[in-house]
Amino acid sequence: MIEHIFIYQPIFCLKSRQITAYECLARALGDSGHCYSGGMLIEAAIATDLSQEFDELARTTCIESIAEFKSDRQFFVNLLPNAIIHNPDSIEQNLQQILDLGLRPEQIVFELTEVEVLAQSEKLPQLIERMRAWGFGIAVDDLCGCVCVDHYAMELKPDIVKLDRRLIHGCSQFTLKQTLIKSLLESAHSEGILVLAEGLETLQDIQFCQELGVDFDQGFG
Numbered sequence: 001m002i003e004h005i006f007i008y009q010p011i012f013c014l015k016s017r018q019i020t021a022y023e024c025l026a027r028a029l030g031d032s033g034h035c036y037s038g039g040m041l042i043e044a045a046i047a048t049d050l051s052q053e054f055d056e057l058a059r060t061t062c063i064e065s066i067a068e069f070k071s072d073r074q075f076f077v078n079l080l081p082n083a084i085i086h087n088p089d090s091i092e093q094n095l096q097q098i099l100d101l102g103l104r105p106e107q108i109v110f111e112l113t114e115v116e117v118l119a120q121s122e123k124l125p126q127l128i129e130r131m132r133a134w135g136f137g138i139a140v141d142d143l144c145g146c147v148c149v150d151h152y153a154m155e156l157k158p159d160i161v162k163l164d165r166r167l168i169h170g171c172s173q174f175t176l177k178q179t180l181i182k183s184l185l186e187s188a189h190s191e192g193i194l195v196l197a198e199g200l201e202t203l204q205d206i207q208f209c210q211e212l213g214v215d216f217d218q219g220f221g
Contacts, residue, residue, distance in 0.1 A: 006065045011076065011196065011218045014210045021074035021109070023218065024062045042080075055083035056090050063094060063108070067101035076139060079110045085123050095134050105135030109160065113141045128156050139196070161188055165199025165219070172204035185212060 008022040028041055045054035059077060066075050084091050098105055110131060128138055139160040163184065171177045181197075188195050197209045200219035209217060 006062055008075075009218060011216050014197075014206075014214050014217050019073075020216065021076060023076040023111070024066060024078075026058050026062065026078070051080055052083045052086050055080040056087065059090070059094055060097065063097055063101065063103070066107075067103055072107070074107050074109055074137070076109045076111045078113045078141070081112050081124055084127055088123065088127055091127065091131060095136075106137070109137035109139050111139040111141050111162070112156075112158070125156060142198075157191060158193060160194045160196055160216070162196045162198050162218070163214075168197045168199045168205065168209070168219075169201070170205065171197075172202070172208040178208070181209070181214075182212060185214060189213075 007025050007027055009025055010019045011021040011023060012018065013020045026041060027035055027037065029035055041054065041058075042051065045051045055078075059079065062077050066077075095105060098108060132138060137160065138156065138158045139162060140156070140158045141162050142164045161184075163181065167177055167180060171181055185195050194215040196216035196218060197205075197214050198218050200206050200209065200217040206217065
């Protein structure tokens with residue numbers, strides 16, 4: 001038996017150093033007290049061919065949890081692209097749920113997370129545009145990690161791209177990382193896309209990203 005829970009990691013504006021949003025992270029507690037990470041849960045769902053069901057349940061439960069905060073903040077909610085490709089109606093159901101709970105669609109940023117091979121479909125760009133029309137924000141997770149720069153996600157022109165922690169960690173020390181981050185930042189800003197650095201944990205890395213003009217950060221720093 002496991003109990004699903006959510007934790008909320010703050011997202012900061014690097015310029016003001018103020019909290020601007022939270023990411024809703026799925027966790028589970030086993031009956032022995034062991035905590036299972038979101039990655040472990042998704043891996044288990046994929047292994048049992050239940051990734052769509054897991055994603056829809058996680059989204060619905062997460063939105064219910066967010067409503068209990070009675071907050072005007074934005075919340076980032078993870079989304080598996082394949083799940084909405086296979087069941088487009090699930091997003092409209094989330095929209096109705098959000099309205100019924102007294103939330104606003106503008107408070108939700110759906111974060112596209114690719115942990116399985118993306119199904120070949122022309123539906124995704126259309127679904128993303130429909131979500132935008134409803135007021136949802138769109139972010140792409142793990143850029144330069146699980147998601148390549150020239151990946152399909154960049155064609156969707158998200159509102160925010162999240163640079164993977166493997167690129168960000170130690171960026172104040174490694175010149176190649178600095179060159180890559182500068183290039184990605186300039187390219188994103190030229191298209192009106194905001195950039196979030198994941199995994200900022202040292203003052204030196206924070207200062208480097210801040211001076212460079214990265215918009216947001218997320219991590220234990």
